[in-house]
Amino acid sequence: MSAQTAITGARIFDGDLWHDDRVLLIEDGKVAGIVDNDEIPATAVRTSMDGCRIVPGFVDLQVNGGGGVLLNEQPDVDGIRTVCAAHARFGTTALLPTLITDTREIAIRTIAAGVAAREANVPGFLGLHLEGPHLSIARKGAHDPKLIRPMEADDLARTIEARGRLEALLMTVAPENVNNEQIATLADAGVTVSLGHSDSTYATVNAAVAAGARMMTHLFNAMSPLGHREPGMVGGALDLGHINAGLIADGFHVDAISIGVAMRAKKGPGRIFLVTDAMSPIGTDMTSFTLNGRKIYRKDGRLTLADGTLAGADIDMISCVRFMHEQVGLELEEALRMASLYPAEAIGMTGRKGRLTHGHDADFTVLDDSLDIRATYIGGKAAFVGQS
Structure with a gap:
């Protein structure tokens, strides 16, 4: 199994619902799931986004x-x-x-x-x-x-x-x-x-x-x-x-x-x-x-x-x-x-874009409470990281 990334500490909007106190799990550029903290694989690399909101890119x-x-x-x-x-x-x-x-x-x-x-x-x-x-x-x-x-x-x-x-x-x-x-x-x-x-x-x-x-x-x-x-x-x-x-x-x-x-x-x-x-x-x-x-x-x-x-x-x-x-x-x-x-x-791409659910591309945006961009990820990789 390839390495996974766990994005922790943020409120997550999957395109339909908000998830509180949960974790966005990424593998091979795709969303592996939104899981509880105790479900994070031991080998996953953790990235903290405390106090932010994660939304579909x-x-x-x-x-x-x-x-x-x-x-x-x-x-x-x-x-x-x-x-x-x-x-x-x-x-x-x-x-x-x-x-x-x-x-x-x-x-x-x-x-x-x-x-x-x-x-x-x-x-x-x-x-x-x-x-x-x-x-x-x-x-x-x-x-x-x-x-x-x-x-x-x-x-x-x-x-x-x-x-x-x-x-x-x-x-x-x-x-x-x-x-x-x-x-x-x-x-x-x-x-x-x-x-x-x-x-x-x-x-x-x-x-x-x-x-x-x-x-x-x-x-x-x-x-x-x-x-x-x-x-x-x-x-x-x-x-x-x-x-x-x-x-x-x-x-x-x-x-x-x-x-x-x-x-x-x-x-x-x-x-x-x-x-x-x-x-x-x-x-x-x-x-x-x-x-x-x-x-x-x-x-x-x-x-x-x-x-x-x-x-x-x-x-x-x-x-x-x-x-x-x-x-x-x-x-x-x-x-x-x-x-x-x-x-x-x-454009017929709901199977890949627009949601953060299992199998979708790990494209997401990290927002603060003022709706300012803190970071942007494309395929699970940081494409932009702002000043904290």
Whole structure:
């Protein structure tokens, strides 16, 4: 039997329940169990986390950058490694580096980097999110309209081939530039198809979901709103039970009251889950950066183009959890699930991520009473340890 690690002294949230006066047991990068103190194997290495809380590591399905790196600008293994390490400081143990609409060349380089990152076992790397270029000009947001275009046969083939070489692949598309046959082909190949940056009607959304789409990208943002005569994209996200929807909880992209209304309205079994939509400044003191040759400015918690258009978010996942708990009023346990269990469900990885139960990856975050990050573990190994 290989050596085991026993994490002692902390209150443990397994994704469903809290465990007091118990121990998190880890073996071979997996959770071996949550046991009583007298059940710790004599050979186990003990690590004390007295007075802290252990929660499932955060899963972020939309991360454009971090640590000074933007995936579009550095689509290589080192870039992915830097982004993953930057977000580990904020409790994220698994993420999808996200490519914003760009050229075919950059998309090809990004996919190759993702495959290489998987082969190199980069800590925290889960797969890729391709956000575009097959979006709607009318709802482009910060995406460069010159690079937005319809999906063609080579795009479809390249995406399907990439899915075969990656553990997870998420793709944001708009029905304006991707048809339902293409959505069905992607879904059948195991690609998680998300609808976003679209001005579609409810009926169009419903048809795309019937074809295989299972997600909405950043609920409320860059999509047709809920209207009294036309439910739009937002109405589809809330009413269609098989849809999961990402949400940027920074107070700028969506008001706290609107978030609360959406949470009460969402039909299951699909869930609303948290994403950061973070850009390169996370974990740095950068005040600006470049995307597709355009300067983006960082000020007062916002990232914007020169015309004021929001361009990604300046927030980390633990801050999103705090916002949902403190500003929206969710129970802490539900806010934590929105950052871990629900995104894992959205991409079909509940057997590995989002919980701390037997057989799950030993990905967890150690919090103090103020919900500050004390440490982050990926596969049972410390990826970040803060100052005590």
